[in-house]
Amino acid sequence: xxxxxxxxxxxxxxxxxxxxxxxxxxxxxxxxxxxxKQELGxxxxxxxxxxxxxxxxxDQRIAVTLNKxxxxxxxHITETQPEDSAVYFCAASxxxxxxxxxxxxxxxxxxxx
Amino acid sequence: xxxxxxxxxxxxxxxxxRIMLECSQTKGHDRMYWYRQDPGLGLRLIYYSFDVKDINKxxxxxxxxxxxxxxxxxxxxxxSAIPNQTALYFCATSEPAGEQYFGPGTRLTVT
Numbered sequence: 001x002x003x004x005x006x007x008x009x010x011x012x013x014x015x016x017x018x019x020x021x022x023x024x025x026x027x028x029x030x031x032x033x034x035x036x037k038q039e040l041g042x043x044x045x046x047x048x049x050x051x052x053x054x055x056x057x058x059d060q061r062i063a064v065t066l067n068k069x070x071x072x073x074x075x076h077i078t079e080t081q082p083e084d085s086a087v088y089f090c091a092a093s094x095x096x097x098x099x100x101x102x103x104x105x106x107x108x109x110x111x112x113x
Numbered sequence: 114x115x116x117x118x119x120x121x122x123x124x125x126x127x128x129x130x131r132i133m134l135e136c137s138q139t140k141g142h143d144r145m146y147w148y149r150q151d152p153g154l155g156l157r158l159i160y161y162s163f164d165v166k167d168i169n170k171x172x173x174x175x176x177x178x179x180x181x182x183x184x185x186x187x188x189x190x191x192x193s194a195i196p197n198q199t200a201l202y203f204c205a206t207s208e209p210a211g212e213q214y215f216g217p218g219t220r221l222t223v224t
Contacts, residue, residue, distance in 0.1 A: 001172070009153070034212065043203065043215040044156065089155055099211065102172075105155040 002027040004092050006104025013080050014112055021107045023090035024072040032093035033066060033073045034101070039086045047088075048075070080111045117141045117216040119204050125222045132191045134219050136204030145187040147171075147179060147215065150201040159202075162187055163209075194223040 010029040013019050025033075034049035050057045050064045050073065057064050061080075066073040078082055087108050091101040119136045126132050136145065147159040158171030160179040168179060175200060180188045191198055204216040 017114075043217050045215070046212040049212065091156075100158065100161060100171075102158070103156040105153060 002102040025092040119216040142206040
């Protein structure tokens, strides 16, 4: 089955810096790659997703890139702000179903003022 | 998001007890999921249901069972709770090709 690895496990940046979180997946048939943000004590919420027919997607300060050949995808956050501090999870759909997600182990991002 | 609710929000129980966690949604989604979250392990899929008559095991279904009582309700049961089932449990819903919406979570402690 699908396996998703996520790095780094923790990331500390200064406000205004950029942050990059990387994920690799094993199943070449995966075609949907969402990113979720989980603030402390809250539920995970989708922040951006990308499908296998595009290589990059942007939404204001957030972007995701996908390299299907290398089987990796990354989350880029520019001009980080303290409210970006949270745990971020990547996920991949796997070949068994578009909505059956396999999650990475999470990255704790800390943005210091 | 009040559209996906979970009860109870917190539960402490003893080893060997049967526990049921409930999930309800008002989004009208056919697809529902149960995940378990442990520190450092991310979210792992326990069971999922693509409609009322369709129930599937996820990656860590041993020790758990589910019931899909209606489109809007999906319950998770621990038949005989054990301490390593202590975790944060999330229910989620989705449309066939859309994002998953998570409930607020249930923190379960098995002593």
